[in-house]
Amino acid sequence: MKIVKVSGKTIEEAVASAVTELDAKTKDHIDYKVIEEPKKGFLGLLGNRSALIEAQRKPDPAEEADRFLRAVIEDMGVPIQVAKEETRDRKVMFQLYGEDPGIVIGRHGKTLDSLQYLVQLAANRYADKHITIAIDAGNYRERRRETLKQLAENLASKAERTGGKVELEPMPPQERKIIHAALQRSRRIKTYSDGTEPRRYVVIAPV
Known part of the structure; x- marks a missing residue:
């Protein structure tokens, strides 16, 4: 410095x-x-x-986040490029590009979520006000969102057809929110979360 x-x-x-x-x-x-x-x-x-x-x-939170993320990816030894975009609502978005983005996505996005969590911690060490970090790779977030919406509709139909509740696998908070939001307007189905972190999951049940 x-x-x-x-x-x-x-x-x-x-x-x-x-x-x-x-x-x-x-x-x-x-x-x-x-x-x-x-x-x-x-x-x-x-x-x-x-x-x-x-x-x-003073260290700039967005710059520190960028520096930290690039260092982690370099240590991972993967051929991934990083693009940063800052918005006016104190949010910093990183897009990861490469021939095989699956390396930094991981199963069900767990590696990507871990990266996002660590970069968020690194950035907010230097922030006077909290900033939000979002990391995506190969448009995974949008594809995952659509997959979860379809899953929610399919399992809601199953719960309604069988008359019993359906428990999903444990998910991070942001993915549980997608399930809840996808079914919140249904009058025949209710959703709620159960369990404790990090094994908290969504339950879909008939009203």
């Missing part, structure tokens, strides 16, 4: 110079400490001393 020492007639002037030198957006994007306070000399002329500060840019 680049650290600079900057002087100015006042602390505010030194801080403004540090913002420029560190190529930061505003003073809120830097950390600084005052090394020397400004001092006026005799009659405001002799012995004047400028303010001196030491400053560095």
Whole structure:
């Protein structure tokens, strides 16, 4: 991390110079400490001393997330490329590309979910306000969403036909939400979650 020492007639002037030198957006994007306070000399002329500060840019959560994700993928030794997109609602989206994205997706997206969880932790170590990290590979998220919706409809028909409840396999919270949302308008079927994390699952049952 680049650290600079900057002087100015006042602390505010030194801080403004540090913002420029560190190529930061505003003073809120830097950390600084005052090394020397400004001092006026005799009659405001002799012995004047400028303010001196030491400053560095605050780590940017999105940049830290990007750096962490690339390092993990490099350690995995897989030929995957990373593209980052930031949105205005404090969300950072990463798209992973490669000839075999299945390596970073894993069974039912478990590897992808683990990556997303770790990158989220890495990013929010440096965030003043919580930011959301989303990672996708080979459009897996959308394909999985459609698969879960179809699964929900099929199992809802089974529960209605047999008159008994149907238990799905354990799923992460975001996938359980897809099942619940897909069937929430049904008047003949109800859904609820049961079990404890990480083995929590959805139950589909007739009303």
